[in-house]
Amino acid sequence: MINVFRSYYTIRNLFLIMLESVLLYLCILFSATLFAGGEGAGDLSGLSTKAGLVVSTCIFCLYCNNIYSLKDTNGYADLAFKLFQSFGAAMILLAMVYAAFNQAIIGTKFFFVYIPVVVAILSIWRFFYVYLLKSGVLSQSIYIIGDSDLAIDICRETEAEIDCGYRVKGILSRNPLKGMESVTAPHINTYDNLAATAKANGIKRIVVALKEKRGNFPIDELLLCRVSGIDVVEGNTFYEMLTGKFLVSSINPTWLIFSNGFKKSRIRNIFKRLEDLFASVILLALFSPLILVTALLIKWDSKGPVLFSQDRLGIRHKPYRLYKFRSMVENAEGLSGPVWASREDPRVTRVGKFIRTWRIDELPQLFNVLKGDMSLVGPRPEREHFVKQLEAQVPYYAERFIVRPGVTGWAQVRYEYGDSVEDAMEKLNYDLFYIKNMSIFMDVVIVCRTIRTVLFGVGAR
Template structure:
């Protein structure tokens, strides 16, 4: 045994190689959309898993040969990939099987059976069994109309705590608007919390389960008293340092692509290569955003700002391609360097649209509490929008980011943006 140990040598030199392999594969799988909130159907998950390992194999191979200290024998290298693929495949098969079982879901009791409680019912139906919770029943409160099927109603024949224990409830969701005057038995709900049963309001429940802040159930008190929506100097400094370092690196990496794009644009459509447009930034301050021009020069000859539509005739052929793969956004790296934008944040809108949307959509101005970004949570969670309704949907994701933004969330968004580019999602 001692001879074997001496022959093999110390184990610690393998740590950098194992760490490199793990980081590369994790980044590739996140970028391929294998860890997104709304995962694709199972068959697509496995197809993306195979694609991730093929691409990851190529990246790791290049790194191992480019950096001599990371070199690994072909036998060990190949065996590592095979075992890793089989292990992750097995783990995903088990996860998909287990998450479909009711015993693995959080058992939820909803207080109320009105319109707000009906939203929980709709969310459960939309999940098609993939959501992480199971509504055991709805407990009607005094003075409220019922919008829930009678088969899902639990009669209040005893205390809420007794009902929760009887049905093995893991969480209670308060589904009434006025928690003090809407018939909510505060003392009984407090007893549930004291005895270890979590109690959450509807806004918090939807935020956690959907990854966005639902406007219909939002109220100012929730914004004031809930965690998040806060800015800290250390967080701002960290984000700014990350933006500067990433901007310099990305400028160097994408310079050849930007030069080629700058040469191609005038070949199809005469006019400037770059397009400057006023947008609204942090705190409502206007700034000039920089993009590669993807439309003809008289795109707004009538003088009225307008959103880009599906198959918009104003978009040139080269413009359609650079919009699809997001090359048109690359000059905004300079906006990031100047501190007007960040890599991640709500997309900046034009003052004309901001004025309209602020009047029509509640809480719209809250998205200006953070710097606008080249990409954002709304961009990876919701397709391109060109209407007030789309802006309202996107705002729900922007508010989620504004409330929960962190460097970790920024990294997740950046990696998942690669997936959006690869699969051409949301471009017009």
């Protein structure tokens, strides 16, 4: 993993994007060469700039289609289908650009060669890449020392995602570990000769996930590992780096106090506010026709006001009025009282279902961003009724109120909509990670992932 502006990203994925960008560019040169001087060659001047447009569009569509998350790709056939799907979307986007800017076109028949070539080359490369990942050749071998659920959770995460970059060679604990049957890594019931054993097995990192360290911490062996060049990392820190979230059920206040992050400054707050003002003004201007059409459709579809407003708790538990397009029947909570939305909620109108799927109902919250009640990116706001319930049941839930709530957030792009206390805890894992590592760069990443989420309707209710 690599830490970019205090946000963790897999080096392998960054390398993969750069490598495939080069492959796409080389395919352009090859395809353009075949047409050079012939019919359909078009204007090949400024080829580098034109190629850059094609490459960036293709990479964007590959990203939006989740090609860079092998965890969400089911086998080689699914991978090939997603490649064709991604390049089909890229061609549609490029056609729109070419309709507006004719000078950007490489050649009238260029794509008849380019698309088959690039799909064939990327498919062969990706199949080979997946084979290498499954073989474990590219993964770093690690040991986990642990007697807690955290040790099993870390092992499950590494086994579930073949491109995480790690391979657990063993879980070390003196006593039998609950949940070992759910993982394939072997159990090692001794710490004796840990340094020598680790070196003999090519272990590069040891993760310490002990629930109780007193009397159970192999300090001498770990010290010998450390001075021998084997990295030793604390379990919660490794889990955060591996998954992009916390595990609030296992962390303690001491870890939060001494961990890196949670840095706030006046300058950072000013930049964050300027980012919100600039983005909200641009987005309101850009989506103003859509806002007008949505308002008319809501008024035509069902009785009641166009906008729905509700009290939410913002930064430092300060209440404010949140605005959304109404997506449910009028007075939806008149009989049920405050409840979480559910799948196939009968209270949702026809237009409401559509605008929820595409997140159009959230657009009026841009006015909340302008007012300063919300930020463009941050933890989603919640109602006081649910906040009191969750603060009583979920550890560290109150800590999410040290920043402004957001229109979108890390939890929204990494986890589907939740309607239970368990879902709220899982989303808090992501919210705390964002608060700890928040930066303008991470906000940009979240906005890009939000675009992908909206395009594919993931998690909408």
